[in-house]
Amino acid sequence: MNGSIFPTIRRYGPSVVVFVIFVIVWQILVEAFKIPVYLVPPPSTILNKILDPSMNWPTQAMTTTYESLMGFGIAIVVGIGTAILIVWSKGFSTIVYPFVITMQIVPKIAFVPLLFIWFGFNYTPRIFTVFLVCYFPIVVSTVAGFSSTEPSMIDLIRSFTSSKLDLLTKALLPSALPSIFAGLKVSVTLAVIGALVAEFVSSTQGLGFVILASQSELNAPVAFAAAALLIVIGFLLYLSIELLERLIVPWKNVVVLGK
């Protein structure tokens, strides 16, 4: 039952070292070949930008994080809810599934400008965009998780009760948790991308807005700094999901072929 944060740190330690080496090499190459700052800025310049208080990074980063988390959270509730509807009865499943699939295959990004027209130029369309990209992986992984419940486990429960709710809460949901978390990990990384895309379309703040603004000024360091922060946000969100998984699903099998 390893719920502490230390295994996480130990696991990513080597990657951090590799990353630091990568940054150093980057710095050296940019200086050695005298690559212009507006093409590829050196890491030192990007770092300076990140540390520049006039850029208002905390506000910008919080905006994007807020949109990502809200959309992601709504997608969890609605996604798992949809999955429950799908397993609840054959009838629901035949009605609901086609809609879920259609929602995934329509080019969602193409509709983002429309969302702003429908919902106004505020947070709502941006959160909605995040929701749209997060929703499908959660539904699919939850339904797959439900189906992975051992059939005899279902028999066991049915030998005591015919209540579907008991079946769901005592067997299906716990059995599905490892699979649900797999879906959440996919979704949470998409969430940040969703927020970014929505901010590209319309916004007055957020990291997507900063990147868009920097483009018109050919300000590569700002764009790189914003991208770096996006990576950090994405990583932190992903790690929180992983940490949560360790706490909630301690019985999960981790398969590793070799040491």
Place this chain on the structure above:
Amino acid sequence: MPTALSILELSKSYETKTKDRMDAIGSITFDVNEGEFVSVVGPSGCGKTTLLKIIAGLLEPSKGAISFFGVSQNNAMKNIGIVFQSPLLMPWRNALENVLLPIELLHKDKTKYLERAHDLIKLVGLAGFEEAFPQELSGGMQHRVAIARALMHDPDILLMDEPLAALDEITREQMEIDLLRVWEDTKKTILLVTHNIAEAVLMSNKVVILSSRPAIVKKELYINLHGKRGLETRGDQTYVAYCQEVRHSLAL
């Protein structure tokens, strides 16, 4: 003794994807008296699990009837404990919580049953492992938890589907003795399905011998071993003779 479970001309055919029908059970009729230990033996695939599932109400029979204490299955208060071929413990629950599962599913007050749960865990020889999770228990220990769970709600009848088949010889023989002790302590009516002849003869008052698929009852053999059953029974002459007789009937 009253009849606890009565199975009358039961048959079952499955609808399959390839063929239209598949006869699993031809026709099975036998009774289990209250307090009896009855074993059903038959070759693999003859429909033993199917039979237990029908008794437990998990499958509809194609024909025939089942009654508990003279009341037909549909109207009877279903009070059955099942031990499946695999222990089927929930990995997210510790031993105690697994044993308490029936109480939760029957929506009874868990706190009132804590003592009974502890007693049952002791009965199956797992005292001290209440907090252990299934992953931390050996196969044999997991089966013990499954047996305690099946007894938790004090069922009238305990159904067991080859509960020991997956165990090694040494654990298995120990578990058989322990199961006999559980039976003597609880005086439960037990229906055990197995393809282990020695096990069936050692444990039962009666062995029901099934044919291969579609199963019919080939013979009902009453076992009378005079006195206590235990480790020494395996060397007993009458015991060996009974085993021979079952083997012979199966081969016919």
